[in-house]
Amino acid sequence: MSRSTALxxxxxxxxxxxAQVNKQWRRTLDKALAPLGLTQAMWLPLLHLERDSGAMRQKDLAHSLALDSSSVVRLIDGLQTQGWVERIDDTDRRVKRIQLTSAGRAQVEAVKKVVAQMRTEVMQEVPEELLDPMQAALNTMLDRMAALESEEPSDEN
Known part of the structure:
Protein backbone atom coordinates (compact mmCIF):
# COMPACT_ATOMS: atom_id res chain seq x y z
CA MET A 1 0.00 0.00 0.00
CA SER A 2 1.45 3.35 -1.00
CA ARG A 3 1.78 6.50 1.06
CA SER A 4 -0.69 8.17 -1.32
CA THR A 5 -3.48 5.94 0.00
CA ALA A 6 -5.64 7.82 2.49
CA LEU A 7 -4.42 7.67 6.09
CA ALA A 19 -4.79 -9.19 13.66
CA GLN A 20 -3.85 -11.59 10.85
CA VAL A 21 -0.22 -11.75 12.05
CA ASN A 22 -1.42 -12.58 15.57
CA LYS A 23 -3.74 -15.36 14.35
CA GLN A 24 -1.13 -16.81 12.01
CA TRP A 25 1.59 -16.69 14.69
CA ARG A 26 -0.58 -18.74 17.03
CA ARG A 27 -1.41 -21.24 14.26
CA THR A 28 2.29 -21.50 13.42
CA LEU A 29 3.17 -22.14 17.05
CA ASP A 30 0.35 -24.67 17.45
CA LYS A 31 1.73 -26.64 14.51
CA ALA A 32 5.30 -26.43 15.83
CA LEU A 33 4.24 -27.44 19.37
CA ALA A 34 1.96 -30.28 18.32
CA PRO A 35 4.81 -32.85 18.54
CA LEU A 36 5.06 -31.95 22.25
CA GLY A 37 1.37 -32.79 22.60
CA LEU A 38 0.46 -29.17 23.24
CA THR A 39 -2.33 -26.98 21.94
CA GLN A 40 -2.65 -23.23 22.36
CA ALA A 41 -5.10 -23.84 25.21
CA MET A 42 -2.24 -25.60 27.02
CA TRP A 43 0.94 -23.74 26.13
CA LEU A 44 -0.41 -20.20 26.40
CA PRO A 45 -1.46 -20.40 30.08
CA LEU A 46 1.84 -22.13 30.91
CA LEU A 47 3.75 -19.19 29.41
CA HIS A 48 1.58 -16.67 31.26
CA LEU A 49 2.19 -18.48 34.54
CA GLU A 50 5.93 -18.62 33.90
CA ARG A 51 6.11 -14.90 33.11
CA ASP A 52 4.35 -14.07 36.34
CA SER A 53 7.12 -15.99 38.18
CA GLY A 54 5.18 -17.18 41.17
CA ALA A 55 1.70 -18.18 42.14
CA MET A 56 -0.86 -16.35 40.04
CA ARG A 57 -4.43 -15.72 41.03
CA GLN A 58 -6.88 -17.60 38.85
CA LYS A 59 -8.69 -14.32 38.21
CA ASP A 60 -5.47 -12.70 36.96
CA LEU A 61 -4.71 -15.62 34.67
CA ALA A 62 -8.22 -15.35 33.21
CA HIS A 63 -7.68 -11.63 32.62
CA SER A 64 -4.25 -12.12 30.99
CA LEU A 65 -5.69 -14.77 28.66
CA ALA A 66 -8.83 -12.68 27.96
CA LEU A 67 -11.03 -15.58 29.08
CA ASP A 68 -13.89 -15.88 31.52
CA SER A 69 -13.30 -17.55 34.87
CA SER A 70 -15.24 -20.72 34.07
CA SER A 71 -13.12 -21.36 30.96
CA VAL A 72 -9.95 -20.91 32.99
CA VAL A 73 -11.15 -23.39 35.62
CA ARG A 74 -11.47 -26.08 32.93
CA LEU A 75 -8.09 -25.09 31.48
CA ILE A 76 -6.40 -25.33 34.85
CA ASP A 77 -8.08 -28.68 35.52
CA GLY A 78 -6.51 -30.04 32.33
CA LEU A 79 -3.09 -28.61 33.11
CA GLN A 80 -3.30 -30.01 36.64
CA THR A 81 -4.20 -33.44 35.27
CA GLN A 82 -1.02 -33.28 33.16
CA GLY A 83 0.95 -32.45 36.31
CA TRP A 84 2.06 -29.06 34.99
CA VAL A 85 0.29 -26.78 37.48
CA GLU A 86 -0.94 -26.95 41.03
CA ARG A 87 -3.51 -25.00 42.96
CA ILE A 88 -2.34 -23.38 46.16
CA ASP A 89 -4.52 -22.52 49.10
CA ASP A 90 -4.63 -18.85 49.91
CA THR A 91 -5.40 -17.25 53.23
CA ASP A 92 -8.64 -16.08 51.59
CA ARG A 93 -10.46 -19.30 50.64
CA ARG A 94 -12.26 -17.48 47.81
CA VAL A 95 -8.94 -16.79 46.06
CA LYS A 96 -7.54 -19.56 43.87
CA ARG A 97 -3.83 -19.34 43.10
CA ILE A 98 -2.03 -21.43 40.50
CA GLN A 99 1.65 -22.10 40.02
CA LEU A 100 3.80 -24.21 37.75
CA THR A 101 5.13 -27.51 39.02
CA SER A 102 8.65 -28.65 38.17
CA ALA A 103 7.15 -30.68 35.31
CA GLY A 104 5.33 -27.54 34.18
CA ARG A 105 8.54 -25.50 34.27
CA ALA A 106 10.25 -28.19 32.17
CA GLN A 107 7.37 -28.06 29.69
CA VAL A 108 7.67 -24.26 29.51
CA GLU A 109 11.38 -24.56 28.73
CA ALA A 110 10.57 -26.93 25.85
CA VAL A 111 7.92 -24.50 24.61
CA LYS A 112 10.28 -21.53 24.83
CA LYS A 113 12.89 -23.39 22.79
CA VAL A 114 10.40 -24.10 20.00
CA VAL A 115 9.05 -20.53 20.14
CA ALA A 116 12.59 -19.11 19.84
CA GLN A 117 13.26 -21.31 16.81
CA MET A 118 10.02 -20.26 15.17
CA ARG A 119 10.61 -16.57 15.98
CA THR A 120 14.01 -16.74 14.28
CA GLU A 121 12.46 -18.44 11.26
CA VAL A 122 9.58 -15.96 10.97
CA MET A 123 11.67 -12.83 11.55
CA GLN A 124 14.64 -13.75 9.34
CA GLU A 125 13.50 -11.56 6.45
CA VAL A 126 12.44 -8.54 8.49
CA PRO A 127 15.17 -5.90 8.16
CA GLU A 128 16.78 -5.10 11.50
CA GLU A 129 16.37 -1.36 10.95
CA LEU A 130 12.57 -1.78 10.96
CA LEU A 131 12.41 -3.46 14.37
CA ASP A 132 12.76 -0.35 16.55
CA PRO A 133 10.23 1.78 14.61
CA MET A 134 7.77 -1.14 14.53
CA GLN A 135 8.18 -1.66 18.27
CA ALA A 136 7.69 2.05 18.94
CA ALA A 137 4.51 2.15 16.85
CA LEU A 138 3.08 -0.91 18.57
CA ASN A 139 3.92 0.46 22.03
CA THR A 140 2.20 3.74 21.13
CA MET A 141 -0.91 1.81 20.09
CA LEU A 142 -0.85 -0.31 23.24
CA ASP A 143 -0.52 2.76 25.44
CA ARG A 144 -3.45 4.44 23.69
CA MET A 145 -5.65 1.33 23.96
CA ALA A 146 -4.83 1.03 27.66
CA ALA A 147 -5.78 4.69 28.15
CA LEU A 148 -9.05 4.17 26.27
CA GLU A 149 -9.83 1.09 28.34
CA SER A 150 -9.33 2.96 31.60
CA GLU A 151 -11.42 5.99 30.60
CA GLU A 152 -14.82 6.42 32.19
CA PRO A 153 -17.67 5.48 29.83
CA SER A 154 -19.36 8.50 28.30
CA ASP A 155 -22.99 9.34 29.03
CA GLU A 156 -23.68 10.42 25.45
CA ASN A 157 -25.94 7.45 24.62
Missing amino acids: PERQRQLMFTM
Whole structure:
Protein backbone atom coordinates (compact mmCIF):
# COMPACT_ATOMS: atom_id res chain seq x y z
CA MET A 1 0.00 0.00 0.00
CA SER A 2 1.45 3.35 -1.00
CA ARG A 3 1.78 6.50 1.06
CA SER A 4 -0.69 8.17 -1.32
CA THR A 5 -3.48 5.94 0.00
CA ALA A 6 -5.64 7.82 2.49
CA LEU A 7 -4.42 7.67 6.09
CA PRO A 8 -7.63 6.05 7.48
CA GLU A 9 -7.36 3.27 4.91
CA ARG A 10 -3.69 2.66 5.73
CA GLN A 11 -4.56 2.59 9.45
CA ARG A 12 -7.43 0.15 8.82
CA GLN A 13 -5.15 -2.09 6.76
CA LEU A 14 -2.45 -2.01 9.44
CA MET A 15 -4.92 -3.05 12.16
CA PHE A 16 -6.23 -5.84 9.93
CA THR A 17 -2.70 -7.05 9.18
CA MET A 18 -1.77 -7.02 12.87
CA ALA A 19 -4.79 -9.19 13.66
CA GLN A 20 -3.85 -11.59 10.85
CA VAL A 21 -0.22 -11.75 12.05
CA ASN A 22 -1.42 -12.58 15.57
CA LYS A 23 -3.74 -15.36 14.35
CA GLN A 24 -1.13 -16.81 12.01
CA TRP A 25 1.59 -16.69 14.69
CA ARG A 26 -0.58 -18.74 17.03
CA ARG A 27 -1.41 -21.24 14.26
CA THR A 28 2.29 -21.50 13.42
CA LEU A 29 3.17 -22.14 17.05
CA ASP A 30 0.35 -24.67 17.45
CA LYS A 31 1.73 -26.64 14.51
CA ALA A 32 5.30 -26.43 15.83
CA LEU A 33 4.24 -27.44 19.37
CA ALA A 34 1.96 -30.28 18.32
CA PRO A 35 4.81 -32.85 18.54
CA LEU A 36 5.06 -31.95 22.25
CA GLY A 37 1.37 -32.79 22.60
CA LEU A 38 0.46 -29.17 23.24
CA THR A 39 -2.33 -26.98 21.94
CA GLN A 40 -2.65 -23.23 22.36
CA ALA A 41 -5.10 -23.84 25.21
CA MET A 42 -2.24 -25.60 27.02
CA TRP A 43 0.94 -23.74 26.13
CA LEU A 44 -0.41 -20.20 26.40
CA PRO A 45 -1.46 -20.40 30.08
CA LEU A 46 1.84 -22.13 30.91
CA LEU A 47 3.75 -19.19 29.41
CA HIS A 48 1.58 -16.67 31.26
CA LEU A 49 2.19 -18.48 34.54
CA GLU A 50 5.93 -18.62 33.90
CA ARG A 51 6.11 -14.90 33.11
CA ASP A 52 4.35 -14.07 36.34
CA SER A 53 7.12 -15.99 38.18
CA GLY A 54 5.18 -17.18 41.17
CA ALA A 55 1.70 -18.18 42.14
CA MET A 56 -0.86 -16.35 40.04
CA ARG A 57 -4.43 -15.72 41.03
CA GLN A 58 -6.88 -17.60 38.85
CA LYS A 59 -8.69 -14.32 38.21
CA ASP A 60 -5.47 -12.70 36.96
CA LEU A 61 -4.71 -15.62 34.67
CA ALA A 62 -8.22 -15.35 33.21
CA HIS A 63 -7.68 -11.63 32.62
CA SER A 64 -4.25 -12.12 30.99
CA LEU A 65 -5.69 -14.77 28.66
CA ALA A 66 -8.83 -12.68 27.96
CA LEU A 67 -11.03 -15.58 29.08
CA ASP A 68 -13.89 -15.88 31.52
CA SER A 69 -13.30 -17.55 34.87
CA SER A 70 -15.24 -20.72 34.07
CA SER A 71 -13.12 -21.36 30.96
CA VAL A 72 -9.95 -20.91 32.99
CA VAL A 73 -11.15 -23.39 35.62
CA ARG A 74 -11.47 -26.08 32.93
CA LEU A 75 -8.09 -25.09 31.48
CA ILE A 76 -6.40 -25.33 34.85
CA ASP A 77 -8.08 -28.68 35.52
CA GLY A 78 -6.51 -30.04 32.33
CA LEU A 79 -3.09 -28.61 33.11
CA GLN A 80 -3.30 -30.01 36.64
CA THR A 81 -4.20 -33.44 35.27
CA GLN A 82 -1.02 -33.28 33.16
CA GLY A 83 0.95 -32.45 36.31
CA TRP A 84 2.06 -29.06 34.99
CA VAL A 85 0.29 -26.78 37.48
CA GLU A 86 -0.94 -26.95 41.03
CA ARG A 87 -3.51 -25.00 42.96
CA ILE A 88 -2.34 -23.38 46.16
CA ASP A 89 -4.52 -22.52 49.10
CA ASP A 90 -4.63 -18.85 49.91
CA THR A 91 -5.40 -17.25 53.23
CA ASP A 92 -8.64 -16.08 51.59
CA ARG A 93 -10.46 -19.30 50.64
CA ARG A 94 -12.26 -17.48 47.81
CA VAL A 95 -8.94 -16.79 46.06
CA LYS A 96 -7.54 -19.56 43.87
CA ARG A 97 -3.83 -19.34 43.10
CA ILE A 98 -2.03 -21.43 40.50
CA GLN A 99 1.65 -22.10 40.02
CA LEU A 100 3.80 -24.21 37.75
CA THR A 101 5.13 -27.51 39.02
CA SER A 102 8.65 -28.65 38.17
CA ALA A 103 7.15 -30.68 35.31
CA GLY A 104 5.33 -27.54 34.18
CA ARG A 105 8.54 -25.50 34.27
CA ALA A 106 10.25 -28.19 32.17
CA GLN A 107 7.37 -28.06 29.69
CA VAL A 108 7.67 -24.26 29.51
CA GLU A 109 11.38 -24.56 28.73
CA ALA A 110 10.57 -26.93 25.85
CA VAL A 111 7.92 -24.50 24.61
CA LYS A 112 10.28 -21.53 24.83
CA LYS A 113 12.89 -23.39 22.79
CA VAL A 114 10.40 -24.10 20.00
CA VAL A 115 9.05 -20.53 20.14
CA ALA A 116 12.59 -19.11 19.84
CA GLN A 117 13.26 -21.31 16.81
CA MET A 118 10.02 -20.26 15.17
CA ARG A 119 10.61 -16.57 15.98
CA THR A 120 14.01 -16.74 14.28
CA GLU A 121 12.46 -18.44 11.26
CA VAL A 122 9.58 -15.96 10.97
CA MET A 123 11.67 -12.83 11.55
CA GLN A 124 14.64 -13.75 9.34
CA GLU A 125 13.50 -11.56 6.45
CA VAL A 126 12.44 -8.54 8.49
CA PRO A 127 15.17 -5.90 8.16
CA GLU A 128 16.78 -5.10 11.50
CA GLU A 129 16.37 -1.36 10.95
CA LEU A 130 12.57 -1.78 10.96
CA LEU A 131 12.41 -3.46 14.37
CA ASP A 132 12.76 -0.35 16.55
CA PRO A 133 10.23 1.78 14.61
CA MET A 134 7.77 -1.14 14.53
CA GLN A 135 8.18 -1.66 18.27
CA ALA A 136 7.69 2.05 18.94
CA ALA A 137 4.51 2.15 16.85
CA LEU A 138 3.08 -0.91 18.57
CA ASN A 139 3.92 0.46 22.03
CA THR A 140 2.20 3.74 21.13
CA MET A 141 -0.91 1.81 20.09
CA LEU A 142 -0.85 -0.31 23.24
CA ASP A 143 -0.52 2.76 25.44
CA ARG A 144 -3.45 4.44 23.69
CA MET A 145 -5.65 1.33 23.96
CA ALA A 146 -4.83 1.03 27.66
CA ALA A 147 -5.78 4.69 28.15
CA LEU A 148 -9.05 4.17 26.27
CA GLU A 149 -9.83 1.09 28.34
CA SER A 150 -9.33 2.96 31.60
CA GLU A 151 -11.42 5.99 30.60
CA GLU A 152 -14.82 6.42 32.19
CA PRO A 153 -17.67 5.48 29.83
CA SER A 154 -19.36 8.50 28.30
CA ASP A 155 -22.99 9.34 29.03
CA GLU A 156 -23.68 10.42 25.45
CA ASN A 157 -25.94 7.45 24.62
